Amino acid sequence: MRITHILNRNFQRKRADWVSPDVKWTDNIDDVLSSDADIVVELIGGLEPAGQWIRRALESGKSVVTANKQVVARHASELIRLANQHGQHIAFGASVAGGVPVIAGLQEGLAGDELVELCGILNGTCNYILTRIENGVAFDEALREAQKLGFAEANPAEDVDGLDARAKLTILARTGLRVAANHSDISARSISMLAPIDFEYAKLLDCTIRQISRAEKAGEKLLASVEPMLVQSSSPLASVEGPQNLVMSTGKFGGETVFAGHGAGGNATAVAVVSDLISILRSRQTAGLALYEDGITELPVSADFTTRHYLRFVVRDEPGIIASLAQILCRAGINIDSVFQKPGFPKSQLPFVITLEPCSAAVVRESLKQIAKLEFLVEPCVDLPILD
Amino acid sequence: MRITHILNRNFQRKRADWVSPDVKWTDNIDDVLSSDADIVVELIGGLEPAGQWIRRALESGKSVVTANKQVVARHASELIRLANQHGQHIAFGASVAGGVPVIAGLQEGLAGDELVELCGILNGTCNYILTRIENGVAFDEALREAQKLGFAEANPAEDVDGLDARAKLTILARTGLRVAANHSDISARSISMLAPIDFEYAKLLDCTIRQISRAEKAGEKLLASVEPMLVQSSSPLASVEGPQNLVMSTGKFGGETVFAGHGAGGNATAVAVVSDLISILRSRQTAGLALYEDGITELPVSADFTTRHYLRFVVRDEPGIIASLAQILCRAGINIDSVFQKPGFPKSQLPFVITLEPCSAAVVRESLKQIAKLEFLVEPCVDLPILD
Numbered sequence: 001m002r003i004t005h006i007l008n009r010n011f012q013r014k015r016a017d018w019v020s021p022d023v024k025w026t027d028n029i030d031d032v033l034s035s036d037a038d039i040v041v042e043l044i045g046g047l048e049p050a051g052q053w054i055r056r057a058l059e060s061g062k063s064v065v066t067a068n069k070q071v072v073a074r075h076a077s078e079l080i081r082l083a084n085q086h087g088q089h090i091a092f093g094a095s096v097a098g099g100v101p102v103i104a105g106l107q108e109g110l111a112g113d114e115l116v117e118l119c120g121i122l123n124g125t126c127n128y129i130l131t132r133i134e135n136g137v138a139f140d141e142a143l144r145e146a147q148k149l150g151f152a153e154a155n156p157a158e159d160v161d162g163l164d165a166r167a168k169l170t171i172l173a174r175t176g177l178r179v180a181a182n183h184s185d186i187s188a189r190s191i192s193m194l195a196p197i198d199f200e201y202a203k204l205l206d207c208t209i210r211q212i213s214r215a216e217k218a219g220e221k222l223l224a225s226v227e228p229m230l231v232q233s234s235s236p237l238a239s240v241e242g243p244q245n246l247v248m249s250t251g252k253f254g255g256e257t258v259f260a261g262h263g264a265g266g267n268a269t270a271v272a273v274v275s276d277l278i279s280i281l282r283s284r285q286t287a288g289l290a291l292y293e294d295g296i297t298e299l300p301v302s303a304d305f306t307t308r309h310y311l312r313f314v315v316r317d318e319p320g321i322i323a324s325l326a327q328i329l330c331r332a333g334i335n336i337d338s339v340f341q342k343p344g345f346p347k348s349q350l351p352f353v354i355t356l357e358p359c360s361a362a363v364v365r366e367s368l369k370q371i372a373k374l375e376f377l378v379e380p381c382v383d384l385p386i387l388d
Numbered sequence: 389m390r391i392t393h394i395l396n397r398n399f400q401r402k403r404a405d406w407v408s409p410d411v412k413w414t415d416n417i418d419d420v421l422s423s424d425a426d427i428v429v430e431l432i433g434g435l436e437p438a439g440q441w442i443r444r445a446l447e448s449g450k451s452v453v454t455a456n457k458q459v460v461a462r463h464a465s466e467l468i469r470l471a472n473q474h475g476q477h478i479a480f481g482a483s484v485a486g487g488v489p490v491i492a493g494l495q496e497g498l499a500g501d502e503l504v505e506l507c508g509i510l511n512g513t514c515n516y517i518l519t520r521i522e523n524g525v526a527f528d529e530a531l532r533e534a535q536k537l538g539f540a541e542a543n544p545a546e547d548v549d550g551l552d553a554r555a556k557l558t559i560l561a562r563t564g565l566r567v568a569a570n571h572s573d574i575s576a577r578s579i580s581m582l583a584p585i586d587f588e589y590a591k592l593l594d595c596t597i598r599q600i601s602r603a604e605k606a607g608e609k610l611l612a613s614v615e616p617m618l619v620q621s622s623s624p625l626a627s628v629e630g631p632q633n634l635v636m637s638t639g640k641f642g643g644e645t646v647f648a649g650h651g652a653g654g655n656a657t658a659v660a661v662v663s664d665l666i667s668i669l670r671s672r673q674t675a676g677l678a679l680y681e682d683g684i685t686e687l688p689v690s691a692d693f694t695t696r697h698y699l700r701f702v703v704r705d706e707p708g709i710i711a712s713l714a715q716i717l718c719r720a721g722i723n724i725d726s727v728f729q730k731p732g733f734p735k736s737q738l739p740f741v742i743t744l745e746p747c748s749a750a751v752v753r754e755s756l757k758q759i760a761k762l763e764f765l766v767e768p769c770v771d772l773p774i775l776d
Contacts, residue, residue: 109489
């Protein structure tokens with residue numbers, strides 16, 4: 001393999017000595033597309049012009065390696081079809097979990113299983129922020145820290161609101177569960193409402209809180225969501241730290257498989273990109289990749305998982321609060337599992353937690369709409385599903 | 389894909405109703421080799437006739453999928469060369485860690501990294517036995533239990549003496565580190581000398597004990613061994629249970645990656661076998677597999693890792709024991725890190741533990757030869773390296 005071109009804005013400034021003088025530097029994509037290069041590596045990110053460049057590369061008879069989760073999450077089927085039409089490959093191992101070989105693992109190593117469930121931690125920034133909140137830092141402060149350290153984007157919504165993880169989950173569901181889902185149909189809930197008190201209560205339940213991406217084949221639909229959840233302290237998910245990513249797959253035959261490692265950073269991404277390049281090199285003469293498309297079905301998406309729930313309220317204390325809440329939950333057929341109230345908080349702003357027995361996420365959310373109208377609530381209820 | 393033949397001893401008795409009547413049952417390998425089947429799946433185990441059958445299958449223009457770790461550990465280079473000569477593939481994903489896609493992960497997903505170290509738990513039987521010893525059961529009793537449950541073979545040496553794990557480690561070192569090593573040069577030490585007291589002392593060091601297979605590229609040699617080691621309770625290796633397997637790889641660029649899942653059992657093996665079949669199907673027209681052979685080097689093997697060590701002695705108590713031991717260790721340039729002695733044991737048979745600062749395994753073993761001559765020793769010293 002040999003680098004032929006490097007495309008970059010202001011390439012004059014960026015030209016590096018250690019790059020062979022044979023390599024052409026340019027800021028014009030046409031220089032690349034009209035060259036005799038065999039493979040284009042797209043690492044510019046964002047929807048456009050990346051999407052258009054990938055299409056044009058495939059149409060001009062070049063294979064593509066991309067780390068672009070947003071483009072792949074939206075357009076995988078179209079791009080793979082285009083690649084096949086032109087006898088080319090498109091590989092996107094770097095688009096999910098950086099250096100963790102989960103795409104190859106699902107696509108090759110577990111091809112013989114029938115995977116039914118995926119669950120993981122796919123965003124290192126959220127992981128960092130959650131660890132800081134666990135240590136008593138408020139969300140806003142933790143986010144500022146992450147931005148200062150260069151983890152979080154200036155516009156942090158992609159990370160903290162789950163949009164980044166949602167794109168990755170869409171790609172994993174396609175690769176592992178063989179379900180093509182519309183990425184924007186996957187429910188993504190922010191971690192921004194979490195406070196240190198939630199970790200204190202989670203600890204009482206022998207849990208911690210993580211941003212969990214999960215997808216499950218359930219008959220004719222795909223259950224999928226990205227949201228903060230309580231996870232058991234003994235789960236491998238609880239010990240994932242900083243930029244680490246972890247994906248657990250559950251197969252009908254092979255049971256649970258775990259992939260874990262560095263999910264972010266230049267080196268991890270480079271490993272995934274070079275692995276994809278090698279994989280294309282190895283299968284250069286094959287129509288092989290077309291076979292990966294066999295049996296992909298399009299399914300509608302729902303986030304209506306059935307799990308236990310953790311509800312954290314902050315109230316102005318007065319008699320009858322539990323009774324009012326219990327009544328609303330009872331009418332919806334939801335059973336209360338436990339009630340926790342830590343001492344030492346002012347009566348004007350009293351946090352406490354109710355956990356629910358396994359119930360539908362949609363039914364919980366309906367009840368919370370009614371609960372939101374109760375006057376003793378000082379702030380909106382924090383509703384976290386519990387992963388068992 | 390379609391099954392054409394099933395070869396088995398006494399196939400008349402084993403013929404199953406749910407197998408299509410088109411499938412030919414036979415006990416004669418020539419029926420299979422002279423047929424027009426494209427791929428032979430070898431699951432008989434053992435060195436012969438399996439090795440000969442694999443060779444003959446490749447020579448007769450058939451690809452081979454095998455779960456045979458002993459044949460692959462010994463003959464991978466020769467068999468891959470033979471496969472390439474005949475334009476065929478040989479795939480052996482099921483030979484290591486059953487359903488855990490570690491071969492595919494190393495070969496495809498991490499192809500872009502330069503792996504320098506592998507470390508893992510590759511034998512479920514040892515795992516089971518060690519867990520039982522941890523619960524206070526003696527080794528012999530734990531082994532009998534494992535045999536009763538069908539985990540361990542009637543001849544348990546393959547498992548408990550590390551020969552099974554050693555074959556798997558040879559295959560992993562080849563796939564991940566790209567080093568072809570002679571499997572019998574890899575030091576394998578038994579778990580049979582362990583007793584519940586070792587787990588009690590390990591716990592004092594915030595550790596547990598696992599059969600660890602590890603390999604590391606160190607200049608012009610391969611450091612490799614299979615042996616019981618102390619591992620930190622917080623390590624993912626410590627929480628591996630029963631038939632689970634776990635492999636951690638360390639790459640120069642991507643850092644640490646973990647693969648974990650079910651390492652044994654019919655279903656997990658079947659997943660690996662079917663995944664290999666699919667992978668061959670996908671790359672049917674390629675010379676691709678030949679490329680996996682690029683850059684494999686043959687290196688000599690050494691087990692001379694530098695680590696901390698745990699030494700457990702059982703002595704007839706008398707004055708000067710620590711002094712005698714310390715003198716021998718000191719002469720070899722080994723520093724003592726700590727000394728532990730739990731109360732409540734008879735003076736005639738007193739167990740205690742010395743831990744050593746990082747030092748060469750070979751130097752420790754030399755010193756232990758001298759220590760073995762000391763008269764106060766009631767049984768041989770148990771020497772476990774500590775994985776940090």
